[in-house]
Amino acid sequence: MTEQNTRLGILLMVATTLIFAVQDGISRHLAAEYNVQMVVMIRYWFFAAFVIAVAARKAGGLRAAAATRQPLVQGFRAVLLVAEICVMIYGFTLLGLVESHAVFACYPLLIAALSGPVLGESVGWRRWAAIAVGFVGVIIILQPGFGVFQPEAVVPLMAALMFALYGLLTRYVARGDSATTSFFWTGTVGAVAMTLVGVWYWQPMSGPDWGWMAVLCVTGALGHYTLIKCYEVAEASSVQPFAYLQLAFASALGLTVFGETIRPNVAVGVVLIVAAGLFTLWRQKVKGGG
Structure with missing residues (x-):
């Protein structure tokens, strides 16, 4: 992999995290x-x-895109992802962007922890x-022993677990299916589900919000496109650490647009989670195993 390709891949990953x-x-x-x-349904129509x-x-x-010998796993992956998106967005409404993403940032650690039992990889x-x-970082964020534990914080943690399982299943199906096939099943089955x-929750939407919905649909497609291009030009291990920038970008939006705040325990917890996540990515790149 050339240096130029790695640099382009990093730029594409940064663009992807900003879009997301x-x-x-x-x-x-x-x-x-x-x-x-309803919001996720309309977004998925455009995605499909x-x-x-x-x-x-x-x-x-x-026909080639839909061909798979793993239809049940592919279908489950697609439904799992769309359910995770619903859970995470619900978390935004409960906790805001800053704290939801702070907890969700642990998903690479969950992938590392579950890669043994799910994929048979050594850790x-x-x-x-x-x-x-x-x-420990997650626990610091959740503050379970201080009498101020927010049950709502379990929502993004559940989303992180679902997304980690989705990521592992994506690696599992990649052993037999192309990325195009997995992408096709993700969009189409997710939209149907x-x-x-x-459809049972349809509500009339105002004109300006239809505009925001249009932007949401376009950014969804654009983000997936830049992510695909990113993995085409650079190795995943080189660009994956930059995926953490989504936490920074989303937090910046939460602070500036939605008037959210960062509590000290959340800041400390995030530092631990991101440092641990970057270390696991580095170990995976260096040794491939442990």
Whole structure:
């Protein structure tokens, strides 16, 4: 991999995290006014159309994109992701962007912890130590022993666990399916599943909010496009640490646009979680195992 490609990959990952952070801000705004299921359903309609358009341009077209020997796992992955998005956006309405993302940042540690039982990968003592440090960070954020524990904080933690499982299943299906196939199933099955739920929660939307919904749909497609391009030009291990910038960008939006604050315990917890997450990524790159 050339240095130029790695640099381009990093720039694309930074762009992706910024786009996803903007998406989170718009989702927080819309979910405060309308039902979460409806917001995600409309977003997924556009996402499915984008996925189908991308697949149609590939060799073999839609038939090749849809072909898989793992339909149950692919379908479960898609439903898991759309459910995770609903849970996370609900978390935004309860806790805001700063604290939701602070807790959600532990998902790479959950992936590392679960890669053994789910994928049969070996996790050495150093990575287990980093995972433990990261979860100390989560506990500091949650403050379970100070009488001010927020039950709402469990919501983004649940989203992190769902997203970690989705990530592991994505790695699992990659052993037999192309990225195009996984992307196709994610968009189409997710849209169908979300429509079956969301259509019952339809609410009339104001003109300006339809504008925000349009931006949400476009940023969703654009973010996935830049992410795909990012992994095409650079190795995942080189760009993955920069995914943590979504936490910084989303927090900046929460502070400036939504008037949120960062509590000292959240700041300390985030430092531990991100440091532990970066260490596990580094160990994975260096040793591949532990």
